[in-house]
Amino acid sequence: MKISLVVNGEQREADVWAGESLLFALREHLALPGSKNACEQGECGSCSVLLDGELVCACLVLAAQADGHEVATVEGLAEDGRLHPVQEAFAETGAVQCGFCTPGLVVATAALLEANPDPSEDEIREALSGNLCRCTGYVKIFDAVKLAASR
Numbered sequence: 083m084k085i086s087l088v089v090n091g092e093q094r095e096a097d098v099w100a101g102e103s104l105l106f107a108l109r110e111h112l113a114l115p116g117s118k119n120a121c122e123q124g125e126c127g128s129c130s131v132l133l134d135g136e137l138v139c140a141c142l143v144l145a146a147q148a149d150g151h152e153v154a155t156v157e158g159l160a161e162d163g164r165l166h167p168v169q170e171a172f173a174e175t176g177a178v179q180c181g182f183c184t185p186g187l188v189v190a191t192a193a194l195l196e197a198n199p200d201p202s203e204d205e206i207r208e209a210l211s212g213n214l215c216r217c218t219g220y221v222k223i224f225d226a227v228k229l230a231a232s233r
């Protein structure tokens with residue numbers, strides 16, 4: 083089936099099968115591999131994207147459900163060749179090790195700061211509770227969120 087959706091502000095079309103996930107469609111049909119496929123079960127958050135402004139796991143959304151909707155991925159955050167402040171903060175604080183969780187965490191953090199520019203420690207932990215990182219121990223990630231918020 084054909085779907086038509088807006089991805090990172092651009093009208094895009096894809097030919098998908100009925101059971102295909104939005105994550106698969108983004109990565110394999112729309113050449114947007116930034117959203118990572120780690121668990122494919124909604125457990126890790128590495129595939130986090132915004133669907134009509136709501137943070138979702140793209141592995142749990144059917145591509146067909148995104149037909150006619152707006153999707154924002156990590157690729158859409160940088161503007162005019164400049165990293166998004168959240169991306170800069172992750173790089174500066176050393177919140178990236180293997181990097182597999184990073185795109186999802188960056189998208190989730192950007193969504194948090196959009197809704198709540200000055201989150202408390204508890205609010206940060208709650209907002210990122212769906213994003214797993216097996217490398218960093220999370221301390222640097224929370225530092226990155228606080229740095230981005232301070233800017």
Ligand code: FES
Nearest residue numbers: 122124126127141
């Ligand atoms: S790949 Fe989607 S939540 Fe893990």
Ligand code: FES
Nearest residue numbers: 179180215216217
């Ligand atoms: S940096 Fe490796 S999983 Fe987070």
